[in-house]
Amino acid sequence: MVNLKYSTNYLLHDLSSQQLDQLKKKAVEAKNHSYSPYSKFRVGCCILTKDNLFVDGANVENASYGGAICAERTAAVKAVTSGQKDWLAIAISGDRIDDCTSPCGICRQFIREFASLDMPVIMLNSDGSQAVLKSFGDLLPMSFGPGSF
Ligand SMILES: [Zn+2]
Numbered sequence: 001m002v003n004l005k006y007s008t009n010y011l012l013h014d015l016s017s018q019q020l021d022q023l024k025k026k027a028v029e030a031k032n033h034s035y036s037p038y039s040k041f042r043v044g045c046c047i048l049t050k051d052n053l054f055v056d057g058a059n060v061e062n063a064s065y066g067g068a069i070c071a072e073r074t075a076a077v078k079a080v081t082s083g084q085k086d087w088l089a090i091a092i093s094g095d096r097i098d099d100c101t102s103p104c105g106i107c108r109q110f111i112r113e114f115a116s117l118d119m120p121v122i123m124l125n126s127d128g129s130q131a132v133l134k135s136f137g138d139l140l141p142m143s144f145g146p147g148s149f
Pocket of ligand 1: 104
């Protein structure tokens with residue numbers, strides 16, 4: 001766990017403390033829009049774009065379980081379809097107070113399309129009081145993405 005607020009981590013050098021606080025807050029709050037009657041595990045996500053826009057999303061489940069979409073991909077699709085393809089950071093908050101939630105494999109590959117390998121990924125517990133910080137490249141090493149072919 002890292003205390004992001006006072007972190008001097010190089011991954012966060014492009015973010016102001018206000019942006020970081022907002023990003024965390026919006027990821028935590030995005031869980032309120034989750035539709036998760038089956039897993040009952042709410043996830044919220046927020047992407048900070050280079051235009052300084054905060055684009056949030058939550059997981060949306062379906063009676064046909066395979067049709068569910070994660071919070072990260074919800075936010076990613078909202079960002080891209082709003083013309084926001086250049087991202088500074090992403091934050092994720094799951095519904096556990098004692099653990100931070102990380103993106104699933106499908107979401108990591110999906111995010112790879114738009115993320116630089118040094119983009120910070122901030123994984124939060126449910127209220128944002130705990131965080132794990134990684135570069136996107138650490139979460140998806142040797143990845144296949146744009147420019148790989
Ligand atoms: Zn996912």
